[in-house]
Amino acid sequence: MNRLDAFKSIAAQASRGELTFPTSVTAAIKLQQALSDPDCHIDAASKLVQANPLLAARTVAIANSVAYNRSGNEISSVRAAVQRMGVRTLQSLVAALIVRQIGSAVTDPLVKVKLAQLWEHTAHVAALAQVIARRVTRVDPETALFAGIVHEVGGFYMLSRAPDFPGILDGEPEDWLEHGEQEIGRGVLKKLVIPEAVLASVESLWYGFRALPPETLGDTLLLANDLAPVESPLYESPGATSPQAARTIDCDMGEGTLKSIMAESAAEVQSLLAVLML
Numbered sequence: 001m002n003r004l005d006a007f008k009s010i011a012a013q014a015s016r017g018e019l020t021f022p023t024s025v026t027a028a029i030k031l032q033q034a035l036s037d038p039d040c041h042i043d044a045a046s047k048l049v050q051a052n053p054l055l056a057a058r059t060v061a062i063a064n065s066v067a068y069n070r071s072g073n074e075i076s077s078v079r080a081a082v083q084r085m086g087v088r089t090l091q092s093l094v095a096a097l098i099v100r101q102i103g104s105a106v107t108d109p110l111v112k113v114k115l116a117q118l119w120e121h122t123a124h125v126a127a128l129a130q131v132i133a134r135r136v137t138r139v140d141p142e143t144a145l146f147a148g149i150v151h152e153v154g155g156f157y158m159l160s161r162a163p164d165f166p167g168i169l170d171g172e173p174e175d176w177l178e179h180g181e182q183e184i185g186r187g188v189l190k191k192l193v194i195p196e197a198v199l200a201s202v203e204s205l206w207y208g209f210r211a212l213p214p215e216t217l218g219d220t221l222l223l224a225n226d227l228a229p230v231e232s233p234l235y236e237s238p239g240a241t242s243p244q245a246a247r248t249i250d251c252d253m254g255e256g257t258l259k260s261i262m263a264e265s266a267a268e269v270q271s272l273l274a275v276l277m278l
Contacts, residue, residue: 006165007180010158014187019157022105027052028098033193035091045087046079055097059085062093067268092126092146098192099153103160110169111162114233118159121230122152127269128224131261136213137220144220147198151205151221154185155234173235181234182206227262 013019021029031048034040049056056078063081064074068089075081082090099122103115126148133144158180162168185206189199197217204210204218205225214223 003168003171003175004179006168007158007175007184010161010165011180011183011187014154014157014184014191017187017191019188019191020161022101024054024104025098025101028055028094028101029192031055032091032094032098035087035094036193036195040087042079042083042087045090046082049082049090050078055094058093058097059090062089088142088146092142092149095146095149095192099149099156102153102156106160106163108163111159114169115156115159117230117233118152118155121228121232122149124228124230124265124269125151125221125224127265128227128261129220130268131265132214132223132227133217133220135257135261135264136223137215137217139217139220143195143198144217144224147201147217147221148224150189150192150194150198151202151225152232152234153192154181154188155232157188158184158234176234227258227265229262 031052034048035045049059059078060076060081062068063084068084075084085093100119103111106112106115126145129144129148130141133139133141137144155176158168158176182203185202186199189202194202201217201221204216205221208222210219210222214220
């Protein structure tokens with residue numbers, strides 16, 4: 001089976017919801033679905049998190065990180081951690097857990113390297129999206145963070161299936177963009193019950209059209225992807241030195257804004273990478 005046929009096969013399975021996940025991911029998906037219920041309160045969320053030891057440990061760790069513990073008062077209970085973070089931040093943490101563990105069973109060294117680079121790229125995009133949302137586009141920063149975390153989930157899933165499809169990593173990057181990213185990505189995102197607004201923003205990234213100046217969640221994600229200093233191993237992107245990206249921010253917000261955004265996101269991405277390195 002050649003590369004394009006492999007993409008079509010995986011995409012067809014994804015569109016039917018026939019996705020192969022590790023057991024830990026399946027459990028996390030059920031948790032994500034429960035947290036998406038608007039009636040899910042702190043007590044219920046705490047009990048759900050406690051059922052997953054790894055998630056429970058990460059939740060407490062994040063709650064005690066600089067971003068959420070400005071007072072310096074450490075906590076040790078899951079309930080207190082969830083209360084400090086909030087259910088929406090917890091959803092982003094669960095999404096990161098899902099994304100990181102999709103390829104956890106992979107043993108091939110080359111694929112593992114690509115998975116590690118894709119996660120680092122994802123973390124940078126997520127942190128940048130949160131900062132850009134807060135300072136430039138004024139959309140909800142927590143939703144932007146969530147969108148950044150899941151924007152490459154289709155790529156993670158494709159890499160996780162690489163051992164079943166020899167040769168799927170051969171060929172040009174354009175093959176993934178034209179024949180795999182949208183079809184596979186959409187199927188995986190729907191399986192994860194991703195909110196429509198986030199799904200629409202990821203689709204904006206696939207299509208590549210951004211308003212100037214950036215305004216929407218989709219614009220936020222596109223700009224974050226352009227600025228990410230670590231490229232996705234699945235395709236080439238403009239990167240942080242993109243003149244268009246620099247002009248977009250500095251012309252709209254003032255000279256030097258790009259530099260300050262990159263500095264702020266760099267601090268946040270290190271926290272994200274450290275706490276979520278699963």
